[in-house]
Amino acid sequence: MAPERRYAEDAGLVLTSMGMPQAYGKLMGWLLICEPAAQSGAEITAALGLSKGSVSGGLRMLETAGLVHRVAMPGRRGTFFRMAPDALMRAAGSEKFTQFRELMDRGLDVVGGRDAPGAERLRETRDFYAFIEVELPKLIERYHRERGET
Template sequence: MPTTLSDEEAQFVDDIGHILEDHGRPRIAGRILGWLLVCEPPHQSFDELVEALGVSKGSVSSMTRLLVDGGLVERVALPGDRRTHFRMAPDAWSRVLSWTTDRVRRMHGAAERGLALVQERSPEADPWRLREMRDLYGIAARQLPEVAEAFENARRC
């Protein structure tokens, strides 16, 4: 049965695509993710993704591979259906929190190293840019594990 997205669905899918694109990811990967967030049933075959999103098979192939490799989407086999289907991975958002926490900790460490470098090179310099970076990422690095724990607790309820 052909899938035509409603105007609201298409807008949501495009919004997720733009958000991912703003974070350096391919827009089509975000559009696939967006559709997998709102589609019914929650799993879609390769051809259903191509049709619903109006994109090439090559785009769907490479972007589903990217999303699967990233752990946000998983392949599923349905009984009696030889096609591969895709759906959101059950732990996708926990993975996002984990990656975000790792990136934040790395940025905090980079800021610390940058501060040491500037202070060693020019003790009289005012490295306010690095101090603010360190402070922001330090706060986030301390609080993100609490966010992750709260999210995991909410998932269990």
Template structure:
């Protein structure tokens, strides 16, 4: 069971996830996987620590897997699975965000094509397309390269 300080940390991590548009339980679960010992945990262990049902853990852990935050690992000698924070998960998350920006830019370009020469609508949609293109460029490959350099230089 987590200590009082760890419990406070988990609640704060849950709120942090909520502020980012996520699920509080997912935040608490991810927060625990960042500090747990051992680093891999079973569904039963997660349910016990977080004081939620195994069904809840199963649902949320799948969401965290799909988002690239955690991975399922085998538990030697058993048929169980365990879950841990995914190595380089942050990089995959950043790359998925870049893909999201790209998809939004493509969609805004489609919208501009559909509305044609309507200046009022074109201005609003054009600004949105420009913003997404800017964010994609700024948040894109160069950011990933800078992160990799940062890690290689031992700054983290």
């Protein structure tokens, strides 16, 4: 198996352990390393040995999540997909943590507040996501600053 295919397979396993369907993880792994960086669904299907339906569904999900974008390829016909270099960093954006924190806030309301019996799980999870919601943007800003990008 080619090292590129092996990498995509490994990415599928790692991302499956994080709750993502294995085929989608393979797609992400492939789009992180493939050359050219923009690939058609048919090219991805051939490279990974996945079904056309798995690739189509996976690309649609990754596109909806903002991880993959459709791009034009001059001189070529069809639809091509490319992962932006910072896609995974943007995907980890604090708005997802805000949504989860808000869900925990609603849960606390349902059980009767922060100090209600049985609220410990919600409270601890809510506080963690509130912390991440505040700190993640600072980490991303620091990352860019240390790379000389700001």
